[in-house]
Amino acid sequence: MRIEGIGREPEFSRYMDLKEGWLDRRIFSDAEIYEEELYRIFARSWLFVAHESQLPKAGDFLTTHMGEDAVIVARQPDGSIKVFLNSCPHRGNKVCFADAGNTRRFVCNYHGWAFDTAGELKGMHEEYCYDDNDIDRRKNGLKQVARVAGYKGLVFATFAEDGPSLDAWLGDFRWYLDMLLDNEEGGTELIGGCIKSVMNANWKFGVENFIGDAYHAGWTHDSGCRSMNNGQPFPPIDMENSYHASVNGHGWEFGTEGVGDLFLLGRPKVLEYYERIRPKMAQRLGEMRSKIFGSVASASIFPNVSFLPGISTFRQWQPKGPMEFELKTWVIVNKSMPDDIKNEITKGVMQTFGPGGTFEMDDGENWSNCTTVNRGVVTRHERLHYRCGISREIEHDTLPGIVYRGQYNDANQRGFYQRWLDMMEADKLEAMPDRPESRLSGVGETRNLPGLFAL
Amino acid sequence: MTQNATLERPQTGQGASLELTHALTQTVYREARMLDDENYADWVDMLADDLLYHMPGIETRYRRDKTDQITDLTRMAYYNDNLTEIKKRLSRLETGTAWSEDPATRYTHIITNVEVELTEKSGEYRVYSNFYAYRNRNEREEDSLIGNRVDIWREAESAFQLVTRRIILKHNVLLSKNLNIFL
Numbered sequence: 113m114r115i116e117g118i119g120r121e122p123e124f125s126r127y128m129d130l131k132e133g134w135l136d137r138r139i140f141s142d143a144e145i146y147e148e149e150l151y152r153i154f155a156r157s158w159l160f161v162a163h164e165s166q167l168p169k170a171g172d173f174l175t176t177h178m179g180e181d182a183v184i185v186a187r188q189p190d191g192s193i194k195v196f197l198n199s200c201p202h203r204g205n206k207v208c209f210a211d212a213g214n215t216r217r218f219v220c221n222y223h224g225w226a227f228d229t230a231g232e233l234k235g236m237h238e239e240y241c242y243d244d245n246d247i248d249r250r251k252n253g254l255k256q257v258a259r260v261a262g263y264k265g266l267v268f269a270t271f272a273e274d275g276p277s278l279d280a281w282l283g284d285f286r287w288y289l290d291m292l293l294d295n296e297e298g299g300t301e302l303i304g305g306c307i308k309s310v311m312n313a314n315w316k317f318g319v320e321n322f323i324g325d326a327y328h329a330g331w332t333h334d335s336g337c338r339s340m341n342n343g344q345p346f347p348p349i350d351m352e353n354s355y356h357a358s359v360n361g362h363g364w365e366f367g368t369e370g371v372g373d374l375f376l377l378g379r380p381k382v383l384e385y386y387e388r389i390r391p392k393m394a395q396r397l398g399e400m401r402s403k404i405f406g407s408v409a410s411a412s413i414f415p416n417v418s419f420l421p422g423i424s425t426f427r428q429w430q431p432k433g434p435m436e437f438e439l440k441t442w443v444i445v446n447k448s449m450p451d452d453i454k455n456e457i458t459k460g461v462m463q464t465f466g467p468g469g470t471f472e473m474d475d476g477e478n479w480s481n482c483t484t485v486n487r488g489v490v491t492r493h494e495r496l497h498y499r500c501g502i503s504r505e506i507e508h509d510t511l512p513g514i515v516y517r518g519q520y521n522d523a524n525q526r527g528f529y530q531r532w533l534d535m536m537e538a539d540k541l542e543a544m545p546d547r548p549e550s551r552l553s554g555v556g557e558t559r560n561l562p563g564l565f566a567l
Numbered sequence: 568m569t570q571n572a573t574l575e576r577p578q579t580g581q582g583a584s585l586e587l588t589h590a591l592t593q594t595v596y597r598e599a600r601m602l603d604d605e606n607y608a609d610w611v612d613m614l615a616d617d618l619l620y621h622m623p624g625i626e627t628r629y630r631r632d633k634t635d636q637i638t639d640l641t642r643m644a645y646y647n648d649n650l651t652e653i654k655k656r657l658s659r660l661e662t663g664t665a666w667s668e669d670p671a672t673r674y675t676h677i678i679t680n681v682e683v684e685l686t687e688k689s690g691e692y693r694v695y696s697n698f699y700a701y702r703n704r705n706e707r708e709e710d711s712l713i714g715n716r717v718d719i720w721r722e723a724e725s726a727f728q729l730v731t732r733r734i735i736l737k738h739n740v741l742l743s744k745n746l747n748i749f750l
Contacts, residue, residue, distance in 0.1 A: 305643030
């Protein structure tokens with residue numbers, strides 16, 4: 113698909129110097145930069161659109177957005193998933209108004225054009241008014257995205273015909289993702305329902321917070337941590353044995369103590385559950401990953417999905433203008449968990465990271481004020497400081513990615529903005545470099561890598 | 568599991584006496600005043616030990632879709648709390664580090680359309696009401712939360728206690744950055 117609108121002279125590098133460690137605030141508030149983000153990033157990235165578990169049966173559908181483009185995600189009779197614009201080719205009206213459901217047809221309210229769950233035009237109201245030459249039904253279906261692909265339950269779609277495969281896009285980050293998506297036989301599912309809320313904040317603040325900002329947690333969330341855990345403060349951070357890892361703009365910051373995030377959830381039964389399965393997890397993923405899972409950690413998939421492995425909130429930051437995003441939150445659990453553990457996790461997530469959660473409430477306030485203060489024309493030209501830990505890059509035998517020591521660090525944030533810059537400036541996605549060079553290229557399954565990356 | 572009266576309307580919801588209706592109406596007004604004043608100690612005293620405080624997240628679905636989004640307690644919910652969990656949430660305000668609560672949010676709860684019914688259990692009453700909760704914060708942040716509630720209140724020694732509350736907010740997308748409020 114040709115994405116019109118690209119073609120302005122790229123000059124986005126003037127908004128940051130990641131070697132020096134600063135960003136220009138205009139990327140968080142400028143309307144023109146935001147429009148370019150929609151073209152260059154959201155219309156060309158692999159974007160999360162659904163979890164397989166949300167669409168178990170043929171005809172199951174959900175509606176979501178890719179950037180600001182409204183799309184329908186639908187399960188086909190053959191089990192595959194199609195993604196197409198939620199917009200009728202006749203006058204552009206929406207053809208589906210529900211968040212989710214099951215259907216045989218999407219029918220436009222305006223003139224009764226009817227599409228099947230593959231998006232193909234199947235009929236129109238008073239069809240006799242069209243002469244033979246007027247319309248080719250086959251060419252007037254709902255506009256399909258260019259590609260759909262999945263990784264261990266997560267379904268992604270992209271409007272870009274060319275560019276990396278999803279596996280290449282995720283690259284070595286798959287090694288980390290398996291800790292969330294494949295730590296137990298059977299994989300994951302999302303709990304029923306989705307909670308959406310709006311914030312007057314730039315979408316990148318949510319992403320960068322989860323991609324690397326362990327630093328804010330002990331301060332911003334002191335009250336949340338104490339409320340969930342009988343007044344106990346945040347678990348101490350071990351700067352020697354905690355890390356930032358960045359791959360192609362995705363990032364995971366983490367400790368290796370295995371329990372920090374599980375503690376923050378405030379549900380002892382969940383902590384006990386993971387302690388029970390940890391030896392199996394070590395067999396499945398290796399010793400190192402079994403110690404990372406459950407530690408104080410947070411992660412984002414470029415460009416706009418985030419989650420907390422161990423706390424089990426899973427979320428997407430949907431852009432709605434330079435100074436607004438819509439936050440969609442779900443709870444992700446292992447399919448094989450007993451129901452009472454799924455319930456404990458669901459309650460725990462909503463009490464910490466739902467809109468009324470003891471952690472979430474303090475985050476929204478921060479991101480909103482970080483954004484709206486840029487209405488000031490002087491303020492918006494001031495640089496922001498992103499230099500924390502800039503000299504702590506290390507080579508690590510086990511950990512893939514660009515690795516920095518000490519999880520109080522801006523390294524993953526710099527990695528995210530580097531990828532942002534790569535995409536904003538690249539006219540062809542093929543021209544974008546892997547960051548870093550892939551270690552796992554050609555490795556299909558990253559779960560069991562005996563000897564290779566096992567400690 | 569529970570012997571308590573249920574929220575679902577029975578075949579006949581017999582109206583309560585004028586006296587009882589007045590007493591429970593005054594109770595929900597008083598509760599609203601406790602919340603407006605952030606007088607959470609007195610509010611918690613109005614809650615029963617076996618409290619269920621539930622505000623489901625409700626997706627927009629077609630009429631033909633029969634997914635139970637209201638009473639299924641395993642689905643996503645803004646609140647799905649027992650008394651201990653409500654107290655945990657409230658303990659955040661005692662820490663002195665709940666940054667987004669200082670300066671304080673200004674609240675007004677408007678409670679209307681109160682109906683009181685007898686239930687199948689003596690001493691427990693079903694109370695329907697509507698709420699308009701208005702919040703204003705810092706310079707010009709404001710939002711409005713509007714919806715229905717259905718409660719079970721139990722007659723205790725000297726006052727009524729809230730046993731069960733279901734809150735149906737009319738938002739699909741919560742038009743606010745957080746929910747630092749009880750409804």
